[in-house]
Amino acid sequence: MAEVDRMDVHAAMFQLRSSSAEKTLTAAESGVRCEGQSDDELENASKQFESLLLNFMIREMRATVPESTLFPPSMAEEIFTDMMDQQIAGEMAQNGGIGISRMIFNQLNGQK
Numbered sequence: 001m002a003e004v005d006r007m008d009v010h011a012a013m014f015q016l017r018s019s020s021a022e023k024t025l026t027a028a029e030s031g032v033r034c035e036g037q038s039d040d041e042l043e044n045a046s047k048q049f050e051s052l053l054l055n056f057m058i059r060e061m062r063a064t065v066p067e068s069t070l071f072p073p074s075m076a077e078e079i080f081t082d083m084m085d086q087q088i089a090g091e092m093a094q095n096g097g098i099g100i101s102r103m104i105f106n107q108l109n110g111q112k
Helices: 006-018 021-032 040-062 077-094 100-109
Strands: none
Touching: 040 077, 040 100
């Protein structure tokens, strides 16, 4: 099984912090909810986080599939595949995902 590359983790954290979920993540780290933060913003941030995790999962799953030797892989194909994986992960998270976003939302919202 492939190890998680440190660069990928740092790039993902940068992407998360630069997104609109930054306020929510900062609040989650400190254990305090931001003032004026609505449930919609919290739910959106939790779905973005689940999307990121699903993207990692899809990328690792794709790495296990043997590549065809008929057509050599190109940079354009890699970019397209990465973009497609991000879109699939985002759609999965928006349509229920695997339940991680709901657990994160409930935890940050103070529900049990």
